[in-house]
Amino acid sequence: KNGRVELSHGSGGRAMAQLINDIFHAAFDNDWLRSNNDQASLDALPGRLVMTTDGYVVSPLFFPGGDIGSLSVHGTINDIAMGGATPKYLSASFIIEEGFPFADLERIAQSMGEASRAAGVPIVTGDTKVVERGKADGVFISTAGVGVLPEEISLSSDKARPGDAVLVSGSMGDHGVAIMSRRENLQFDVEILSDSAPLHGLVADMIAAAGGSLRVMRDPTRGGLAAALNEIALQSDVGFAIEEALIPVKPQVAAACEFLGLDPLYVANEGKLVAICEAQAAETLLAAMRAHPLGKNASMIGHVVEDENNFVEMKTGFGGGRIVDWLSGEQLPRIC
Amino acid sequence: KNGRVELSHGSGGRAMAQLINDIFHAAFDNDWLRSNNDQASLDALPGRLVMTTDGYVVSPLFFPGGDIGSLSVHGTINDIAMGGATPKYLSASFIIEEGFPFADLERIAQSMGEASRAAGVPIVTGDTKVVERGKADGVFISTAGVGVLPEEISLSSDKARPGDAVLVSGSMGDHGVAIMSRRENLQFDVEILSDSAPLHGLVADMIAAAGGSLRVMRDPTRGGLAAALNEIALQSDVGFAIEEALIPVKPQVAAACEFLGLDPLYVANEGKLVAICEAQAAETLLAAMRAHPLGKNASMIGHVVEDENNFVEMKTGFGGGRIVDWLSGEQLPRIC
Ligand SMILES: Nc1ncnc2c1ncn2[C@@H]1O[C@H](COP(=O)(O)OP(=O)(O)OP(=O)(O)O)[C@@H](O)[C@H]1O
Ligand SMILES: Nc1ncnc2c1ncn2[C@@H]1O[C@H](COP(=O)(O)OP(=O)(O)OP(=O)(O)O)[C@@H](O)[C@H]1O
Ligand SMILES: [Mg+2]
Ligand SMILES: [Mg+2]
Ligand SMILES: [Mg+2]
Ligand SMILES: [Mg+2]
Ligand SMILES: [Mg+2]
Ligand SMILES: [Mg+2]
Numbered sequence: 001k002n003g004r005v006e007l008s009h010g011s012g013g014r015a016m017a018q019l020i021n022d023i024f025h026a027a028f029d030n031d032w033l034r035s036n037n038d039q040a041s042l043d044a045l046p047g048r049l050v051m052t053t054d055g056y057v058v059s060p061l062f063f064p065g066g067d068i069g070s071l072s073v074h075g076t077i078n079d080i081a082m083g084g085a086t087p088k089y090l091s092a093s094f095i096i097e098e099g100f101p102f103a104d105l106e107r108i109a110q111s112m113g114e115a116s117r118a119a120g121v122p123i124v125t126g127d128t129k130v131v132e133r134g135k136a137d138g139v140f141i142s143t144a145g146v147g148v149l150p151e152e153i154s155l156s157s158d159k160a161r162p163g164d165a166v167l168v169s170g171s172m173g174d175h176g177v178a179i180m181s182r183r184e185n186l187q188f189d190v191e192i193l194s195d196s197a198p199l200h201g202l203v204a205d206m207i208a209a210a211g212g213s214l215r216v217m218r219d220p221t222r223g224g225l226a227a228a229l230n231e232i233a234l235q236s237d238v239g240f241a242i243e244e245a246l247i248p249v250k251p252q253v254a255a256a257c258e259f260l261g262l263d264p265l266y267v268a269n270e271g272k273l274v275a276i277c278e279a280q281a282a283e284t285l286l287a288a289m290r291a292h293p294l295g296k297n298a299s300m301i302g303h304v305v306e307d308e309n310n311f312v313e314m315k316t317g318f319g320g321g322r323i324v325d326w327l328s329g330e331q332l333p334r335i336c
Numbered sequence: 337k338n339g340r341v342e343l344s345h346g347s348g349g350r351a352m353a354q355l356i357n358d359i360f361h362a363a364f365d366n367d368w369l370r371s372n373n374d375q376a377s378l379d380a381l382p383g384r385l386v387m388t389t390d391g392y393v394v395s396p397l398f399f400p401g402g403d404i405g406s407l408s409v410h411g412t413i414n415d416i417a418m419g420g421a422t423p424k425y426l427s428a429s430f431i432i433e434e435g436f437p438f439a440d441l442e443r444i445a446q447s448m449g450e451a452s453r454a455a456g457v458p459i460v461t462g463d464t465k466v467v468e469r470g471k472a473d474g475v476f477i478s479t480a481g482v483g484v485l486p487e488e489i490s491l492s493s494d495k496a497r498p499g500d501a502v503l504v505s506g507s508m509g510d511h512g513v514a515i516m517s518r519r520e521n522l523q524f525d526v527e528i529l530s531d532s533a534p535l536h537g538l539v540a541d542m543i544a545a546a547g548g549s550l551r552v553m554r555d556p557t558r559g560g561l562a563a564a565l566n567e568i569a570l571q572s573d574v575g576f577a578i579e580e581a582l583i584p585v586k587p588q589v590a591a592a593c594e595f596l597g598l599d600p601l602y603v604a605n606e607g608k609l610v611a612i613c614e615a616q617a618a619e620t621l622l623a624a625m626r627a628h629p630l631g632k633n634a635s636m637i638g639h640v641v642e643d644e645n646n647f648v649e650m651k652t653g654f655g656g657g658r659i660v661d662w663l664s665g666e667q668l669p670r671i672c
Contacts, residue, residue: 010669010670011558011559012663013563014664035493037419038415039415040387041384042386043384044383044385045381048377049482050375050376050377051376051427051460051482053428053462053463055430082375083375092389093391093480094391095431095476095478127389127478129392131393134470135472137472140467142391142429142478146387146482157372219374222347222348223347223348227349235372326353327348327350328349331343331344331347333347334465
């Protein structure tokens with residue numbers, strides 16, 4: 001338990017089998033894994049499927065409010081939920097740098113197992129590779145997920161229509177600012193925690209309240225709200241008119257952004273969603289969101305408009321306006 | 337096209353969208369990807385599902401007979417096929433080192449796209465992360481796969497029974513030796529190519545011939561035939577009695593192994609399978625395997641035996657015998 005991962009832990013021999021058993025299977029703990037086959041054998045899923053994958057390379061691996069393990073579970077669950085689907089199964093592929101401490105690997109695996117159990121979405125299959133010292137950075141995790149779609153749901157990023165309402169489930173920028181603060185070793189009066197959380201419960205409540213009126217959902221991860229809205233604008237061939245004053249940003253996050261030279265609209269979130277819905281359902285959806293712990297600060301921030309330039313226009317505090325363009329130039333690498 | 341991947345290509349902005357579109361979507365080319373959602377929306381799959389994942393960290397990225405792209409498609413298809421399932425959909429997560437040449441990335445993506453089309457298994461969703469120079473090694477790919485199981489099939493690594501026959505689909509050691517030769521810059525009279533290939537077609541033919549009599553299938557990847565048999569022995573609580581003379585090994589691979597100090601039984605394969613079946617079906621299955629291009633050198637190499645030690649015992653050339661233990665000590669890192 002005080003040891004470190006060696007190259008032999010990735011070579012297919014007894015050391016690898018032991019590492020997988022002692023750390024991963026112990027942490028993820030389910031019968032699919034215990035069967036030890038080349039693949040997990042699952043029940044049939046009644047309905048259309050969705051599939052998604054994300055790689056996680058966040059640095060540092062442990063940060064206020066989470067770690068790479070829980071993040072890799074939440075992120076993939078969220079991408080499934082954004083399609084309106086119910087997440088069912090996860091896979092996890094680990095790429096580990098030689099010399100990585102067992103204790104850290106175990107902590108990450110435990111956190112992943114807890115996140116998976118809390119969300120009710122098991123990690124049913126995995127893989128473990130080890131690369132030489134200096135050929136990776138601690139540990140990278142790629143998770144994939146499969147979910148099942150209720151018959152009546154059909155969300156897609158090309159479905160936003162002029163007049164639709166734009167909702168966000170809570171404050172913007174928490175995750176990215178938590179990471180950056182830790183990287184820059186900043187201390188604040190109020191600690192800024194990552195918002196990393198699984199959104200499928202919130203989404204289920206939204207669908208129960210007014211699922212048929214939902215057009216698009218996105219989790220504003222890398223590139224933040226700005227990237228999410230610009231992508232939808234392009235894919236739906238519309239524009240957005242949003243209001244800065246309506247976008248929730250925590251005061252401590254706004255202050256940290258100011259200090260770090262960041263714009264909260266471009267900063268990653270890992271437990272928030274943007275929803276585009278028919279205007280007349282906006283109040284019903286907002287109420288459903290606010291009744292859920294992960295949506296209590298939900299807000300309507302604007303509307304979809306016709307715009308052949310596909311611009312995201314924002315009314316700012318002083319009666320002015322600006323175009324919220326794609327991120328360019330500035331970069332926040334390894335935020336997730 | 338002469339450029340290199342920069343950190344901005346992983347930051348969620350326009351550069352990333354362009355990279356994904358120009359290189360990945362162009363190479364994988366299907367409507368699931370073009371829809372550009374956070375997840376791929378798929379048809380329902382009638383039957384039990386299987387799910388699997390593998391990370392690929394092979395070094396070098398391009399090797400005789402394949403590259404990391406085609407390998408990452410074949411390996412994941414094979415793990416699905418080893419469950420007797422039909423592979424349906426793949427996901428692909430890329431972790432790219434800053435400075436990696438676009439030209440190489442494009443070559444890898446093209447090779448992946450071709451492998452996926454040739455196998456009839458589309459890559460429906462993906463992810464792209466970029467890490468700083470020196471924090472990865474060119475490119476790592478994690479693929480996950482989903483397949484569907486025919487009703488009558490139930491293979492599992494705990495189902496081998498004393499008396500069962502052990503079949504291999506062809507020569508052992510080609511992939512690992514191809515990689516090691518390239519790494520050591522060895523030249524041989526007959527070039528040694530990786531056997532990297534998708535096995536689901538061969539498996540479908542085997543199932544059609546005598547599916548009900550199949551007990552276990554494994555692709556002998558990391559750790560080679562030795563690891564595969566030892567794992568099955570442990571999980572089924574049996575032993576194996578195999579014969580060295582019956583195990584196909586190409587003369588040039590045997591020679592290279594001799595030179596490199598490797599044992600072909602421990603060397604990775606990426607286009608071969610081991611099947612355990614009821615003894616009376618062995619001839620039928622062998623005939624079906626030999627009728628398929630990827631099984632033409634198939635061979636029955638021995639039997640399952642009762643053994644409370646779960647040993648793999650091998651009769652050697654000179655009437656002697658030895659125990660084929662798990663790999664330990666020696667290591668072949670980054671072979672896949
Ligand atoms: N990090 C992990 N977490 C959970 N399960 C894992 C992990 N790594 C491997 N496993 C499980 O351990 C078993 C053996 O995995 P392994 O990767 O050796 O199989 P394989 O994919 O057939 O071989 P290879 O990776 O060499 O192609 C599988 O059941 C796999 O799901
Ligand atoms: N390497 C790739 N190959 C194929 N498709 C890809 C690749 N990388 C991304 N994609 C596709 O591009 C789209 C956008 O991916 P992106 O990763 O930005 O979405 P996301 O997962 O919701 O965001 P994030 O990764 O920040 O959480 C998705 O449809 C995804 O499937
Ligand atoms: Mg396998
Ligand atoms: Mg995502
Ligand atoms: Mg594996
Ligand atoms: Mg997303
Ligand atoms: Mg495998
Ligand atoms: Mg992604």
